[in-house]
Amino acid sequence: MNWSWFHRLAAPKSFYYFSKRWEVFFLCFGALLLIVGVVWGLAFAPQDYLQGNSFRIIYIHVPAAIVAQGFYVAMGVAAFIQIVWRMKLAPVAVQAFAPVGALMAALALITGSIWGRPTWGTWWEWDARITSVLILFIMYLGIIAIHNTYNDRKLSDKLSAVVALVGLINLPIIKYSVDWWNTLHQPATFSLTEKPKMPVEMWLPLLFTVIGLYLVSIGIAFIRMQTYILEREKKTRWVESEMTNDF
Amino acid sequence: MTYFSVLQAECRLALRRKQDIANSLLFFVVVIMLFPIGVSASPSFLAPASSGIIWCAACLASMLALDGIFREDLSDGSIDQWRINGLMVAFVVLGKVLIRWVTFIVPLLVLVPFCGFALSLPPSLMLDTIFSLLVGTPTLFLLAAIGASVTATLRNGAVLMILIVVPLYLPVLIFSTGYVKASDLGVPGNGQIALLLAFLLVTLVLSPFFCSVSLKASAE
Amino acid sequence: MTYFSVLQAECRLALRRKQDIANSLLFFVVVIMLFPIGVSASPSFLAPASSGIIWCAACLASMLALDGIFREDLSDGSIDQWRINGLMVAFVVLGKVLIRWVTFIVPLLVLVPFCGFALSLPPSLMLDTIFSLLVGTPTLFLLAAIGASVTATLRNGAVLMILIVVPLYLPVLIFSTGYVKASDLGVPGNGQIALLLAFLLVTLVLSPFFCSVSLKASAE
Amino acid sequence: MMLLSVERLEIERDDRVLFSPITFDLLKGEIIKITGENGAGKSSILRAILGFLSISDGSIRYLGGHSKASYAEFLKEVLYIGHTTGVKDSLTVRENLTLLNGPLRDDQLIKVVNRLQLQDCLEQLCRQLSAGQKKRVALASLWLTTSSIWVLDEPIASLDSSGQSIVEGALLDHLKEGGAVIMTTHQALTIPHYKEIIVR
């Protein structure tokens, strides 16, 4: 297989232009899917026979939880690439993905809590999935904390890559152990582990919102990456001409 | 400078800094003491919680014990000297962590029975608790070492370190307390012990490597 | 160098270390997380224990927040400079502790409600817990400062000091959790609050003095 | 005027007497250079004079008096730059200068920073400075202080030659204004008149 396209894309400069071209697509198409999914889910999907209308928060909650996990994996892979191949784009990705992922994890936690109030009667339950999202959130915060603590960028890149990679290796272990822990000691008050048998008109909008939120998050991450690339490459000629073109 | 001379010096420092060892153990005792005093001292409340409390305290104390394990090496240039003398940073790290663990676990095991009494730990679980500590704490130390290496340039990096390390601690905490609870129910906890050993193996290989990456970066 | 410039620099350092502040709060959260996971996650266990757990976590977090507060001042010669410039070490200490406390307590108070939810703290006790933290933590900080000043160089006598400081922590812990429990039972807890305030007054006078003595000795 | 008069001073560390008794006076407009081998006890003498280290024998009179008040009076007039300098690694150069010297006018700051060639790293953290640059940050006090008695422990170690001559210039200016200096150094001074005290 020919990898030259990959190497070309992995150069900060060409990625900058690539992402600049595609961010609009990601943001707009993602937003479109999101809106369609949400409107469909909120206005047209049938009521849940158990939970009534409160279940509709699922159209934000589940996508957020899924994107939060997906972004951590992406970030961990970028960290791996950075440590092994020292690609210049990788630390940019780690730095940019962390806050977006943290945001999504926070969104999942908040919407989950809001949902928990009417269904369980409490804001919080030490359920396996909930706990693992909380841990995910804390791991994101750890990486953000490293970037904020060190003002030497080279150092903070290296260190956050180490932490992200360790986290990636541990993620399945954490997930597994939390699942195991919860099912042994505390039979879940409300089981999240079984796939709800949804009718398709509930399930399809969910798929829309998941894909939509993914695309929007990627778009946001791209924008962040562009700023970081400009900052890191500010001494190069192409950035200088880019800046003079803009202003 | 050889592996031997470095680890010999490390042992000497460990003996010289009896104080530091005493501190992290005192911390352990303090955490355990705070709990009955701050929450509730009734045996019916404490007994089922006791091994969990001991484990929580061990987690916190192990982080404290490793905080700053590399800080001095970095600021006095020792890490440069290891590399100049052809020592693999990863192996030195492993040796240092091992020494810390030994100086930590031995007195801890002496303390645990007393803490167990204080927390009304059922006597039948004493041995299981000790055994779980023996198997689980090396992994905690290796994980904490990663956190310590990432925060080695920070003057007070203890807190950041804890933030990084605790999510990694949870599986160990879950399975070792799970083991004790299984014994309490009379179920054999072989599965948990096997898992704990598997964790140990994984961290044994990975942690020194990660530590060496971040220490080298910090020494630039 | 004036009181103003020293405390201004201290504020700058505090702001520069926003992350440090965030971290010690995260530490607080993380400790609170350990308990449900390590001990038991059932609300029937957590609810009665919750305010106690929050207080235990606050004790530990306050110790860590002050760990190393004087270490840098000692090693970079700042303490010499204070004295040369005619500043009373005790007052500088007081200012530094105060700044640390403010940057600690404000975000803590924001966090406590969430931790309360997570630990199934009865909502009626939320305000009482917060109030007890407000009154009790300054004393903890002043006491921890003594420990920090003694361990700033780690000469002998540190064990002694920790052994002295921890028993001093206990009354604070006892009376503040006692206050919350009293409110739970519907009894007014004025007595406990009065005692907490009395402790605060005593430590406010004594702690800076002790700190200054041991810092001067360490700087010889 | 007699700023300081040291008589038969002895210092013990770890029950070992460091040097044979030392006697000298510091007058206005005078520079005293303490020399001696490594470990002779030069830094210890300076710290003893400042009252940071207890003395085992002899006496130190401040401003002609023995009292606590005259010691306090003396301390007010002192600028001390030791082996450790009070420069904070996690503050920038500018912030360190305001910390050590109180609030500064911009023109003052610019002037001293230019003189010490720190203009390029004014906003850099001191952690990231070279050994000599960190020393220069501490030495900036020589131009910003109003104190008249300077106590300097190896002020020119790890400075380059231009740095050395700048510092020596500051010392000369200070003497002309009636100040006094007591310092240690291992390097030769190009200053014309100074009193040398040998510790052994």
Added chain:
Amino acid sequence: MMLLSVERLEIERDDRVLFSPITFDLLKGEIIKITGENGAGKSSILRAILGFLSISDGSIRYLGGHSKASYAEFLKEVLYIGHTTGVKDSLTVRENLTLLNGPLRDDQLIKVVNRLQLQDCLEQLCRQLSAGQKKRVALASLWLTTSSIWVLDEPIASLDSSGQSIVEGALLDHLKEGGAVIMTTHQALTIPHYKEIIVR
């Protein structure tokens, strides 16, 4: 034999290029002295040569080769004493010497300790040494090492004059035995032949 050949070396810190490109070779039996102002980048050059700091441009060839193996080969022959020296504050002088130089025979130890006038503080913690004494502990490696390439960052700063001449003697002996030295310093050397490289 060509031990090291540095070509058009450039180093960046915080996106700032420190100095204009530098080219030099280090041969056997040669001493190279790097000079330059405070903050010019001398220490950084030494650390880059040792591979501790990444370079932004140019190349460094070790023992004539570019490969990892020749770098490792080179590193085996190196003795490095930097601004931070690897001396542990909480160990005694004797313990530090065995830490840094491996197990020592008693006569070796006594000889070097006498030469450096550390005999009185052999059992003292290094925390309690004076600035110059601590430096001497690190410098003891000059007599105890078998490495042939010495990389020294300001080895004579804060030494007294006898300390300086002892160190210079060690350098000369080392050259006679076919060793090589690359060092920085702000002080004048009394050694007859050396190559000077100016960083700016």
